[in-house]
Amino acid sequence: MQLITKKVGMAVGLAGALLLPAISFGAEAGFTSIQGSLVVMSNFINALIPFIISIGLVLFLIGIVQYITAGGDEEKRKAARDIIVFGIIALFVMVSVWGFVNILGKTFFPSGGTTLPNYIPTAPNPSQYGAGY
Numbered sequence: 001m002q003l004i005t006k007k008v009g010m011a012v013g014l015a016g017a018l019l020l021p022a023i024s025f026g027a028e029a030g031f032t033s034i035q036g037s038l039v040v041m042s043n044f045i046n047a048l049i050p051f052i053i054s055i056g057l058v059l060f061l062i063g064i065v066q067y068i069t070a071g072g073d074e075e076k077r078k079a080a081r082d083i084i085v086f087g088i089i090a091l092f093v094m095v096s097v098w099g100f101v102n103i104l105g106k107t108f109f110p111s112g113g114t115t116l117p118n119y120i121p122t123a124p125n126p127s128q129y130g131a132g133y
Contacts (some may be wrong), residue, residue, distance in 0.1 A: 004059070004086070053094045060087030 063083030070076035 024035065025041070031066050053091065053098075056087050056090030056094060058087075059083055059090060063087055 005075065060083075063080050064088075066080035067077055070080055
């Protein structure tokens with residue numbers, strides 16, 4: 001179980017390292033306004049959700065295979081059972097959160113879920129103040 005936790009931690013660290021250029025060059029990524037930032041983050045989270053659900057499904061299937069191949073060894077069966085439970089919990093949490101976010105999105109933004117109101121203020125563009133700013 002600790003090995004899985006370390007691998008998940010490494011994956012999160014790698015994802016953070018891969019996102020660093022998007023954070024550094026925020027204007028090119030769409031972070032020029034609050035609305036643009038929310039849309040970019042929403043798109044990123046929407047792209048991550050199926051990936052995380054697939055990780056939970058793979059964990060569940062790996063646990064099933066380990067449980068079947070464990071035979072009569074109780075320690076291996078218990079470890080496989082723990083992986084199965086972890087996979088089921090991960091799937092349940094992700095699908096629940098995904099559903100909850102969709103409910104909130106359709107409640108507060110009924111016109112399409114991710115479309116945001118037009119009255120969100122934007123950050124000033126430094127180029128509009130001239131070259132000296």
